[in-house]
Amino acid sequence: MEHKNRAARPSQSGLSKFNALLSRYAMYVAVFGLLCIVAMVVYQVFSRYVLNRPPTWAESLALVFILYVTLFGAAAGVRDAGHIGMESLLVLLPEKIRNQIELLIHVLVIAFAACMVYNGFVLGMQANYKIPNLPLSEWVRYVPLVLGGIMIILFSIEHIIAAIKDEQVIPSWH
Amino acid sequence: MALTILCLTFLLFLILGVPVAFAIGLSAVCTILYEGLPLAVLFQQMMSGMNIFSFLAIPFFVFSGELMLHGGIADKIVKFSESLVGHVRGGLGLTNVVACTIFGGVSGSPVADVSAMGAVMIPLMKDKGYDVDYAVNVTTHASLTGALMPTSHNMIIYTLAAGGTVSAGALIPAGIVPAILLMVCCLIAAYYVAVKRGYPVGIFPGWNEVVRTFIAALPGMLVVVIILVGILSGVFTATESASVAVTYSIILTFFLYRTMTWEKFMIAAAKAVKTTGVVLLLVGVSTMFQYLMGLYEVAELMGSFLKGISTNPIVIFLMINILLFLLGTFMDMAATILICTPIFLPVAMEAGMHPVQFGIVILLNCALGLNTPPVGTTQFVGCAIAGISVGQVMRTILPFYTALLATLLLVTYVPAFSLTLPRLLGVVAG
16 A cells, blocks of 8 residues: 655654654554563463463453554554555556545545444443453453554554655654 | 445455455445444454454464564574585575475464575575576465464464364364475476576585584474474463464574574564554454354355356365465455355365365465465565566466465365374374
8 A cells, every 4th residue: 555666755744753653652562562462371371280270360361462462563554554455456547546546545444443443432431341350341452442543543644644745654663 | 235235345445455454344334334233243243353362373473483583593494404405406496495394384474484585595596596586486485385384373363264163283283294295396396497497506515414404403493393292282272382482482582592682572573563463453354244244144155156056076176266266366365264264164164175174275275375466475575585576476487386286286185185194193083
């Protein structure tokens, strides 16, 4: 979805500066989360064989963490154009139409992200019961859906602005 | 009508170039809106689809593959492979195939494999006077073995998509023989082209060198052994063995090989997070899609459509292969597996194919797609490393494509390739 060959200036808008920080910190959080998940599962194996007392919380907590890792990672993927789409058919079209389709793609991604935010919010508000084995309420599962959705919207808007101004979004992670 | 909307919107979004995960999600949203059902149900499906413990093996396998990729293990594997087959005609091509197979086992991912091996082998082969298109084709095809290896996260994706008919413990050993078969076919193709183009012959460095390089590469290769033994002995589940693989990769690259730096570690971890985001988001939205496909009985429709053409299993398997190949060229691997498995697995099983064997068939089909435009991820990475166009590579792809097709047909029509090892190990009945 990103045309790398466009000889464009890096995007310098305020939103771009904010998003660069946002995606960087979201990625730090997600990397930390992934390391925690690895540690939790390893600890589960360790305590089963060595301590003979498998923890009940490790599996449940790992499953909460993975949602944050996934949706933050997916959002960062939107900013850095990491999601795989097809562009070969569009190469045949004239550049003007191609640019418009590129904008349309970003709008469609925003539409889905908006559904994520809204429904994540609705589901989270209804989920007031407790997660088994954890002192946490079920709504913590829906927070990443809302946050990830908001980030995807921000990143897509950044891409739209950059495309209109013929600029390029510089990925915060390669 | 609802089904038509689902399929048409999906195809439309895909052709427009909307990233696959969003194309799937949006088409599901459009269908639900048409049906007048609450959207929240769909997103609940999505979240519960991503939230299953055995799925954690996916980020773990991706992470350990990235660690191996950035941890400098590639060089050691190349040296070992070169000492083994480097002296034969076109030795670097054969070295490349063997090295890709071994690193495929270590990383479990064709893309990580082609990134690691391509970065080492393609410049080396250029230096030694091999043609660039040959170097790329050898690397991109041999690296496909990664998808069939015990560390492959795509295998976990298949066990998810198969909805409980296949266990990871049964599928993981099933991939090994087909992976070796693919390696042999690639070796034959690489040798054939080498002879035709008159590539140079090397000198055998002696068995001492083979043993020395083997010992240097061994700790990296051990990760496959840990996973296999852990799962087969019942000590670990697939997820747990994957977490142990990550821990082992960290210890190995930081403390034993000492090739890992914090900077590289962060790059590997960030890449793993991004891939996890892409793949698990796909898993989530595919749960939406599968929910709708189940509602509209797509599998039954496809089944009766295929049986309407022929009831001969040979023809049915061929049609499934062709359809899988076509879909696989337009979507990336995870999406193809997630969407096609629930549609084609029931038909294939009815025609007499074991679900474990079907898993290997679908993985091989997706592997073909990885080397075919328009969405040929592995091929694209290989070309990017070598700095040549996909078109140049496609011109001389035929011998390698034949190797891949031969493997696919053998695995499709000879169940023994995929089922013998799991049967011997007692993880598949019969």
